[in-house]
Amino acid sequence: MDGAYLLGAVVGEVVGGVRDLRAALRRQRAGSADLVRAARMLGSARGRLAVRTAVRRRSVDARDLPAAGPDRARTPGLVVGAEPEPGGGVVRFSRAELRVRVAAGGAVFCGWDGAVPLPSYALAGDCPEADPRAQLEPDGAGWRVVSERITVRISAQGAVEFRTPGGLLLRTEGPPTWRDAASPAEGRAPGWEQRARLPADARVFGLGGRASGPALRTGRYRLWNTDPGGAFRPGDDPLSLTMPVQLVVADAGCHLAFQDNTWDGEVALWEGREGAGSGPDQPGICRLRMEGGPLRYWVIAGTPARVLSGWTALTGRPALPPRWALGHHHSRWGFGSQQEVRRVAAGYREHGLPLSVLHLDIDHFDGHRVFTADPRTFPDLPGLAEELAGHGVRLVSIVDPAVKAEPGLATYDGGAAARAFVRDARGREIRGAVWPGECVFPDFTDPAARAWWGAQYRERLDRGFAGFWHDMNEPVSFAAFGDPTLPLSARHALEGRGGDHREAHNVYALEMARAGYQGLRELRPQQRPFLFSRSGWAGMQRYGGTWSGDVATGWEGLRASLALVLGMGLCGVPYSGPDVGGFSGVPSPELYLRWFQLGAYLPLFRTHSAIGAGRREPWEFGPEVLGHARAALEERMRLLPYLETLAHVAHRTGAPYVRPLWWKSPGDRALRECADAFLLGDALLVAPVLEEGATSRQVRLPRGKWHDTATGRAYPGRTTVRLDAPLGRIPVLARAGAVLPVTGADGRVELEAWAPRTGRGGGGEVVVGDPEGWTAPRRERFVSRWEKGRVVVEREGGGEVGYEVRVRAAEA
Structure with missing residues (x-):
């Protein structure tokens, strides 16, 4: 597997080199823009404060950040042995070691050079127990771990393959490279990088909030939460909420890969060369560069619903809104x-x-x-x-979060007394410029500061x-120039471990x-x-x-x-x-x-x-x-x-309310390309109008049968249809057989049942809970079917339905 990976990596380096040059030119233009921005800001009191803040930030970082030493690169080397552990084991190489651990539930953890799952800001509570059925065993010159949902193969050089139980390739992580100091010639900071090879037909989603997509095209995506400094448009990157989370959809199956590392980094996606199906906008190679922190990651495989369930079991179920x-x-x-x-x-x-x-x-x-x-x-x-x-x-x-640095202001005085604010390496409060003027910033990585802030x-x-x-x-x-955030050298508690803003940002x-x-x-x-x-x-x-x-x-x-x-x-x-x-x-x-x-x-x-x-x-x-x-x-x-009901489903399973059209049909390549329609739960398909002047639009339908909720007309799945979209409404279709709860004319909940396909059934669920409190909700499931030429809705397991039922599109 390493030969194919290396070929792709060589091609990727050529492409990456061209893009590095483009990035350098962009940085040069950004520097010129900083000068213009600084000049404009000098005309106002807030602008002058922003200039002073930027100068101070640069000065503090120059003083307190560690100096770069000689650039040294390290790769794992050749395998020298392995030690089994519950759920997997440790594979040792001449210059590194890799721990592989399959958790109960199927998520796979990989940690290099002693990295372990905890402590982690992503994980909710304790790390899940290991799956005792997963065993580390020899595999030719390398090793493998076989589990119920995924097989992990580790090559003699340190590449890691993830395959389905049937042997289909999901992802190959190449041997990582560690860099011990900055390399000015290449623009690289201390840290590490790793390349992954994806199937030729793969589509990558995620990485947090991105203005382009939802499928991510070839390009670079920075992992650094950033205020865009004004209204953003597609192509602007990064934005306010980034995550090193990739959800990959391919014919072989779906998987989620999460790099548990909070430092600044970059994901670069570029065209793969491994086979037909790649295109100029279709990534086949993924390169991750991080400026520090551990090299540890999780991989979860399965259907989209199973992947999101496993992911939120690991990182916490979604909060339930009132x-x-x-x-x-x-x-x-x-x-x-x-x-x-x-x-x-x-x-x-x-x-x-x-x-x-x-x-x-x-x-x-x-x-x-x-x-x-x-x-x-x-x-x-x-x-x-x-x-x-x-x-x-x-x-x-x-x-x-910013608190005006004003003695006599209750919030400032209380925070200062609690020593709740971020400080520099010499113990002085970090000051910045925000809407109130000169401000200080709570250190939310300090449990005591969190407790103080929560009381406010x-x-x-x-x-x-x-x-x-x-x-x-x-x-x-x-800041009049540079990154509009705290100095990278600002000190944070990081739950008592201590560190700086590069890790905490x-x-x-x-x-x-x-x-x-x-x-x-x-x-x-x-x-x-x-x-x-x-x-x-x-x-x-x-x-x-x-x-x-x-x-x-x-x-x-x-x-x-x-x-x-x-x-x-x-x-x-x-x-x-x-x-x-x-x-x-x-x-x-x-x-x-x-x-x-x-x-x-x-x-x-x-x-x-x-x-x-x-x-x-x-x-x-x-x-x-x-x-x-x-x-x-x-x-x-x-x-x-x-x-x-969808909120309760999300809270219970992690399934989003708004889902891509491929949610239940990830093997449908045409649906993977759809960026202008979505599923609301399993029952409804929403096709918004996103083009000026449009009064109709096309949409590719998932498998099954779909009813236009405005006209009742039925459409077969796996077809592309054109739907009317007058100014007064957008197209919304209901899945045949769906039973969903709605508000009736009298304000009470009733069931809206859409006729199932002939010879097929359908169903849905209703979750009724405390509107604002913590009382456990009541779940009810219903099924629909044809009986003697009419649609019948019944409670699953028997008993009275308990709701008025309105059948829609009841033609046979």
Whole structure:
């Protein structure tokens, strides 16, 4: 297997060399842009602070980061022996060692040079026990570990193959290379790199929130959570939430590969040369470079559902949002006052538009200071929250991590007393520039700092807020040039191990979410916390969800919205959504409506915009848009029991609400290419309109039979059909045989049953639970079938159905 790998690696080096040259030119252009940015910022007080912060950051790093030594490269060498262990064993090479361990449940851990699964910010709790049935045994010149779901082969040179039980190749990881110091000639930092070879037909998904996709094309993807510094578009990379998580789909099967390493890195995908089927946009080789940290990774294989179940069993099941969080959210940076919030809420009522949540952005703070409220414009937040709650509307507060460095400010004084803020190597607080001015930053990798921060949410709860929106937590520190974050040399606790920002940066937001979630659990134990975050890392789902960040207003931004939601779901974070209408500008009525119609079928359905980018209330776009938006909102509320069921399914299994069309048919290559339609659960197929002026669109249907929910017309699966998409609606199809819970005309839950195929059955489930608390939910499964020319729905296992049943498209 090493000969084929080496051939691909040689070709990859040539391609990579050309791309390295292009990257150097981009860095040169970025340097020029930094100078322009610095010059522009000098004209304002905030800009001058950003310049000083950037200079200070560079100075601190030059002083405190370790100096580079001579560049030395190391590879594993030849195999010299092995030692069996439970679930696998350790294979020793002349210059390295590899531990392979199959966990109960089928996930495979690989760790080089003594790397073990724990400690890890990604894993939830203890490492799963080893599978005692998996044994390390000789395999020619190398070794292998055979388990129920995957076979691992280790070559004599250190390459690692992962195959299905039937022998089909899923992935080959080449022998890694360690670099002990920086190499200026190649632009490489200390750390390691490893190349993987994928099947020729493979498609790669994941890597966190990416504006292109959902299938990742050839190119470079940085693993460094980054504020794009304005509204982003497809092709902008990296964004706020990156993860070293790849979900690979190929004819041979699906697998997930996770590199458990929090340092800065890069994934490069390029065209493979191993066989027919590769194309200029179809990656066959994956190269991972990391600037430090352990070389350890997990591989999980199986169907998409099994892979996501195994992944979230390892990293934590998704948090269950309260029922109200599945309704419509409205937000704007720049409400400006309680009166404006009341006006917007009243407008929704006057126009007969359902509304569940209103969000307050940083303009409601006193001078942008977190955990405060402006006494002039928001003098009575508890009263406002109580008034809105009377109309069924909750308040959600933005929370930024930066604390203004202002003695006398309660949050600053409390954090300073608790020594909760990030410091430099000499023990002084790191200062940065954010909205309030000069700021300090909690060290969320310190358990004591997390406990202190979690207690601060009492102020928010006392003001009547029901949920929380974490922003600016990459973390961001405005800088006139260079990376807009903390100095890389800034010191972090890292759970007592100690380290610097190079290791802590990517998990900063994850641990902020952990602090908030645990704090809310203690402050309000009877209610499930609700929070979502702009940034995060692997395992983010166990604390809440995410949203797109500042997506650009435009048709490209609309398309990026769907890519982000699909990609995050395949990384294990099922609750997410975009800024409907785009963040940065004023959308046309058509664009706003098409975005609104898409948002109505996404887990987080929130309108939002930047200050000065116009209002996002549906009535601001004219009576025609208002009427169509009302229809979309009413359909959202009608589907609320189905969305709640999907939330419980995600919490139980890790399956995302929004799924790619290939979810149940990963072997269908045509479906792997689809980036403009999705499944909502198993029952519905949603085909949003993503092109200006379109009134119809094509969609490739998965196997089975599908009913147009607007017309009732049936379409056979595995065909490409053209569907009407008038301005008033987007195409939505129901799977034949599906039984899904919906809100009936009287407000009670009823079952909507779509006729199954002749001679076939169908079904679905209903999960009814505590809307906000922790009481265990009730699961009910139903089956549908034809009987004497009519569709019959029965409770699985017998008994009364207990719901009114409405049969749709009941032709034989």
